[in-house]
Amino acid sequence: MSLFKFLKRTDEKTPKVLVLGSGALSIGQAGEFDYSGAQALKALEEEGIQTILVNPNIATIQTDTTANRKTYLYPVKPLWVEKIIKEERPDAILAGFGGQTGLNCVLALDEQGILEKYNVKNLGTCIESLRLTEDRDLFANVMRSIDIPIPPSMAVKTLEDAKKAALKIGYPLIIRAAYALGGLGSGFAHNDEDLSKIVKTALNFSPQVLLEKSLEGWEEIEYEVMRDIEGNVITICNMENIDPLGVHTGDSIVVAPSQTLTDNEFQTLRNASIKIVNKLNIVGECNVQFALDPISNSFYVIEVNARLSRSSALASKATGYPIAYIAAKLVAGYNLIELNNPVTGKTRAFFEPAMDYVVIKIPRWDLRKFSGASRKLGSSMKSVGEVMAIGRNFAEAIQKAVRMASENPNGMSVTTRFKNSTDEELISEVTYPTDERLLALVECFRRKMDIERIHSVCRVDKWFLKKIDEIVVVEDEIISTFNGLVKKVTISDDRELYNILEDMLFLVSKDTWIHWKKTGFSDQQILTLALNNVPELVTLKAKYDDEKYFKKLFFLVRKIRKNNVRPVVKKIDTTAAEYPTPSNYLYVTYEGTSSDTKPFDEGKTPIIILGSGAYRIGSSVEFDWCGVKCTEYIKNNNMQSIVINCNPETVSTDYSTSDKLYFEEISTERVLDIYEFENPKGLINSMGGQLPNVLTDSMAMGGIKLLGHSVDTIDMAENREKFSALLDKIGIDQPRWKNVKSKDELNSFIEEVGFPILVRPSFVLSGTAMKVANTKEALEEYMEHATKVSPDHPVVISEFLQDYREIELDGVAHNGKILISFMTEHLENAGIHSGDATLIYPPQKLYVETVRRVKQAGTLISKELNLNGPFNIQFLAASNKIKVIECNARASRSFPFISKVTGINLADLASRVFVAGLTGEERIIPPSFDEYNLASVGVKAPMFSFSRLEGADPILGVEMSSTGEVGCLGNSFDEALLLSLEATGVTIPKKGVLISSGRLHEKIKMLDAVTILEKLDIPIYATEGTAKFLEEHGHKVKMIGWPEELDRPNVITAIRERWVDFVINVPKNLEKEEMQHGADIRKNAIKHGTSLITTAEMATAFFRALQQYDEFINDHKPVMLPQQKHT
Amino acid sequence: MKRKAILTLSNGSWLEGKLIGAPLVSSGELVFTTAMVGYNETLSDPSFFGQILIFSYPLIGNYGVPISTGMDKAPGLESDKIHASAVIMTQDSETAYHWNTSTTIDEWLKQHGVPGIVGIDTRELIHKVRDANKLLGIITPENSEGSRLLHDKLKDFNHSDFFDPGCHPVTSYVSTPTRKIIGKGKTRIGLIDCGVKWNIIRNLLRLGCEIELLPWNTKFSEVDCGGWVISNGPGDPANTGDLGARIAGLYKETRPMLGICMGNQVMGLAAGATTERLVHGHRGHNQPVYMFGTNKAFMTSQNHGYVVSKQTLPEEWKPWFINVNDGSIEGIAHIEKPFWGVQFHPEAAGGPCDTQWIFDDFVKTVQRGQM
């Protein structure tokens, strides 16, 4: 076997390879590494290699155990990795598939001599080269040595040197930290002032900072390169950033292949990439980023990532070439000519894919979710996810992409945002890029602004601007067409909008339909443009306010459009049709007249599974896990799985996961197109989180057969009115709430329940715009905001219950009967979004009676809703009182966590329920399980990315803000907690702890923690109130002032000067003013990379656990994730 | 509003699209390229003489057409005219933005009297071309204004018939009519022009050679040079008259020889091998080859429908390169004399330059010979 020759193994023992994962999803390092890691593991295991995975990200697909994979849910840090190495004695380690985390870890392991000590070989690109690409100064020298141009730059370690360097190079400068991903701590400096500000922050993240000539406005181009041990090199594809240099690639709209490069430019950069990977002796995959002068042939290399990256995942999905899979084989010792190109089966892996379509990636930001966060884009990444769209022309691709990213079928035609902006405001929007620049550009063209003028400020290549303009021109055509047609039809009071519109649509010519659809307009877009811009229709539509009616109009447009034109299905085959291929990787387009593929033959059982779309706050890799497990179940039970998803970071969009993959929009229109083409036995929409779930109603209207929960069940659970009526009916308590329509109603509700009151718009994800009000003023303000967020839905207010515990019940039901369900306990009290809370399984501190009542309530709700699939119910509990806050009739965020801790795969079981109707399985016997006979305790902890969100207040509340999660196992709750916190970047306090805590009884709770701190003799600093309180209770603390107190040492100094390396800040309540008070402390903690805890519950639990920390790490034997039972 | 245009195929079927370029009737052999950049290099490549070129990449013309560069200046164009009979693409870019652009593809086609079709399902058409052994086509614009003039010698060719470059002595149409000297230097190269791409000349100039560009039918004994390069070119290598025989004459000597594409094929013929037509011609920038007997592989730019048949290669010759995908011969070499041929394009333009070293090695050998 190749790996033998590579490891120079003589004996016949199966080689063991330790693979490093990338840990929790965070901004700059997200799902793409689950995809590349999963592919690598597959590639190695195929070779009969025993893999050992270290990755605490329990929600990922890669952390599932397999026949020859052992999973350790541990922090990817030398301390823990060494323990696992000691335990497992692997022959080699593979770090290139675990992002920056994996890379930094292996570099540390090497420095600390651990690899040598246990004789573990580093696979792939050698350590020296890795270090080269990370140390910007060394890197610069190597590039010079092979005359590859790099922007004039200098690496410094202090502010003084930085100032000197600035003089040499001259402003403007870009400043970046070494060893930091996603441009952490970087920025542009136009003068000394900016310089000091940025350099200071950057030095907090990294010992070394790079100052570089700013190339803002240059074209940014990337190449994905592969190289084998023989030195054979290929470039998989190049990608062009539509946003020029200055906006991080991760935040740029990216198109593949490059659109504006001549052959000469393309080859110049390709040659440079090859020269670089040869010099660095890359084995596997490498990403090279260039800056290209838009007005000459000159270019610079910006950076090289000698590992799998976000871009390599995108390139794999864009071309169909499985980069990570092949890279792993190369690392194992194969060369590119002996490997097959899996897509074609025939041709070899030594091959550069040819695309006959255009791919566009648009990032997904959630900046509005973070109070105070700046929306400006720069050299530091801010997006939390991305979508990829495929089309046979630019307009089609970008229109798809905008709809995918915004999850709005009106896509680029949404006018609300900039309609009322002045031209000046618009120009500044496009000059200083934000997450909404594209929509601003569109508005510019609606106002017929001149391309040259726009280009001169935003520097986006004119070709792209022209293409956007062309779309706006067609938008105009659509509007004027309908304005013309309305004159041709009869409008009278007794005529329905429906019939009038029908008459108009019939008059649209076939060629016109084709033109509109080729330009990428969705049926909904066309409808909306007509309804909002034809005066006659605007007046008419005012008469109707029920959603269903407008859905009917959508189906009307669809029906008539279909009589004129339907899309075709094309293959992605890596060869642009040069060779016949069996590829199952598909997309839908209007730029074509015949389809490449046929539906499955009669007698087969095709089933469509909807993915979760872009990763975003509230819906992330956990739902990809659910989708993938479901897909596998269907495949393994000889039915045909058809996946629809549009997120390039996922495993579900790896074409080898399913029988057919449609890389497409998750929208009613597109799902119906595919459904009608494939005509499957049914569709599964409850594994992809909220996105596919909210389409339920319209998909049903469109005649789609939904598997699992019935439409009524889902509606009953989603619709607050109905659900609450149901709870009353079966006598289950809930927080008092009201759907207020008038001032009086509001007042009487306040009378009745008193403050605090919770504001929550319905039909939203992850608590968007949920707020807690303590005063009438605040309440009214929040309600106004909430109405803005979802205008056409009622705003619901409810009593906010303080000091309640929060409990979740996750499980699977079949025909109203719960097959199996599990309770998880939140560490934090209610008031912190379940997605941001720390979950514990099995529960540690619940009364048996509470457990009984929760289970009982679950049974009743399931029966009453007639649940038929996966579900999640959320409870509040005080003493033994329980109240239900919501029921999700779909798979939930905690499914992978519970499945892995218990060893019972809930996704499998749910899938079995979905297809029960098809397989004729009437009675499903649930797997047996004994909660009290569990090997270990599991803790799921949230991962936050506040350090990337300048200005954001790192406070937890009812609106979710975490970007990822980890889940760790321990022999006790304490162990699991310590591990999971460490895995999310919380560091053990050594120097000192700053305490500034809220309400009295939270201060009281804090006393234990303080006692422990004293035992561990860690100095305690506290703000006035807290300090006094603690002293009264006989504790010695150093009192320091609030931020605004400049006359004495204050909290900011304490944090900045590193007197403290740990901060506990518990806000009194979630009220704005109060939060403002602590905000400076929290923001500074984040800014200086100091650990931060904001709840008393967590503080207490953490310090309790900390007492055993030393014994724990000294004699800890790593706990392996138990093998999962498949149902 | 663009006018309609019809593409008629020799298999009896037809497709309708929209016209770009000149409103002229034109016919030729349908071929496709999977290249994603370099449409301007490709269309000006003489090897496409008499062929209707289909671009599999849907968006063509984005960066326009570069300001004409000349054979001794920066790359961008490979000859002074468009040689293809016609072009087919999904969508042409109606505006072109690039600091070095002179005009749009539509204008350029008009200037050279070349018609094109847009707005048809090129992927579907490529399936047809791929699966047919050979497909000819005629493009007929709605109320056309005449016929495309492929070459003065073809003045009275009637484009309502299918033109098959494989059945015409096309070498004579694209080869230089007169001998001319290009560059100045001690290393003299006799460049036998079967339709040479300018980037071959540029590469030889880069290495300080003095080139004598020779009509394909030159009497070689009259040429004073240190080494021979036989260029690429259109048509069936078996259809090149006595060229093979005259090259065989050169095999008696030891002056280094490099054949490129068509050049490689005629070298094969001269050596006594035969050439055959590939079922799937190689046209694109991603053709993988490996050096015979090694694991060393290269990404190459290719454009050929014929190859030297492996089994007919006489034993004093050996394969030099092999196609990684279909195993066909991608280059031949004499077992002791400095005679090499490559089926791919080391001069690229467009495509990867990973085999440019072949020119360097060749010229070094020539220089050694002269010392």
Ligand SMILES: Nc1ncnc2c1ncn2[C@@H]1O[C@H](COP(=O)(O)OP(=O)(O)O)[C@@H](O)[C@H]1O
């Ligand atoms: N010299 C420069 N001038 C202007 N912008 C730059 C320069 N170098 C990098 N950038 C911008 O900063 C972003 C991040 O830089 P990069 O070196 O890629 O860091 P990361 O490791 O975060 O990818 C790039 O995508 C680019 O847009």
Ligand SMILES: Nc1ncnc2c1ncn2[C@@H]1O[C@H](COP(=O)(O)OP(=O)(O)O)[C@@H](O)[C@H]1O
């Ligand atoms: N009445 C309430 N009292 C206290 N906390 C609440 C109440 N309702 C909701 N919460 C808190 O708000 C969080 C989000 O509420 P939820 O209704 O689950 O929104 P989402 O649908 O976004 O999950 C819950 O996890 C819980 O911590």
Ligand SMILES: [Mg+2]
């Ligand atoms: Mg980068």
Ligand SMILES: [Mg+2]
């Ligand atoms: Mg919830």
